[in-house]
Amino acid sequence: MPVLVVNVDHVATLRQARMGSEPEPITAAHLAEMGGAQGIIVHLREDRRHIQDRDLSLLKATLTANLHLEMAATDEMHRIALEVQPHMICLVPEKREELTTEGGLQCMGREDFLRSYLAPFKARNIYTSLFIDAEPEQIQAAASAGADYIEIHTGHYADARDHPARQAELEKIISGIKQAGSLGLRVNLGHGLNYQNILAFSGVKSICEFSIGHSIISRAVMVGIKEAVAQMNEIIRSFSP
Numbered sequence: 001m002p003v004l005v006v007n008v009d010h011v012a013t014l015r016q017a018r019m020g021s022e023p024e025p026i027t028a029a030h031l032a033e034m035g036g037a038q039g040i041i042v043h044l045r046e047d048r049r050h051i052q053d054r055d056l057s058l059l060k061a062t063l064t065a066n067l068h069l070e071m072a073a074t075d076e077m078h079r080i081a082l083e084v085q086p087h088m089i090c091l092v093p094e095k096r097e098e099l100t101t102e103g104g105l106q107c108m109g110r111e112d113f114l115r116s117y118l119a120p121f122k123a124r125n126i127y128t129s130l131f132i133d134a135e136p137e138q139i140q141a142a143a144s145a146g147a148d149y150i151e152i153h154t155g156h157y158a159d160a161r162d163h164p165a166r167q168a169e170l171e172k173i174i175s176g177i178k179q180a181g182s183l184g185l186r187v188n189l190g191h192g193l194n195y196q197n198i199l200a201f202s203g204v205k206s207i208c209e210f211s212i213g214h215s216i217i218s219r220a221v222m223v224g225i226k227e228a229v230a231q232m233n234e235i236i237r238s239f240s241p
């Protein structure tokens, strides 16, 4: 049975819009855990546009669910991740100008670098994952680099413009899952998954985790707005004339 890992970056995005203290991503993570998330994932970006260093330490100190850290393969992140010791690290490509992670990591030709980058984590029993496109060469390279997991990038599937294109992307992902399994890699899926497009993966075997952020946080805003307005209205109605 695959499990759900919830990404709370966008709660932090909203907080950083005012550089204030709410909404608190730590509270959101705990509520996600209460809702059944088996893991919480955050991306500590080089530019700290959403998640901050203190968020990571607080999550590590307070969560019962597994903490996953998405990060670029830099020296700074290597140091921070070894200090925090999450349950799993997931290496992603990172560009300053991008709105979100745009594609998979280039593993082919970088196997030696990745193997030595991952080695200290493996030595400390921290699971390692590489976020990659469902390309046979990248999957082979991820296995050669010694990763425990790959996270297959589902963004191209989610963004496909029509049914045939979506179906082609889905087939690529499914054959990537099979190839990864034959190489001893465990497989997570993530990016752009929502309440509709995830249904295509029902019945697909050997998926360990779904990593989902934007659609869950977006839905949370919508299902919570009625109650939030009612609470403010109640305060205003309690004012004496």
Ligand code: PXP
Binding pocket: 007, 009, 043, 070, 090, 092, 100, 101, 131, 151, 189, 190, 191, 192, 193, 211, 212, 213, 214, 215
């Ligand atoms: N997995 C990875 C590697 C990501 O970079 C992201 C986005 O931060 C996600 C999963 C979650 O994607 P989404 O927010 O579209 O659900």
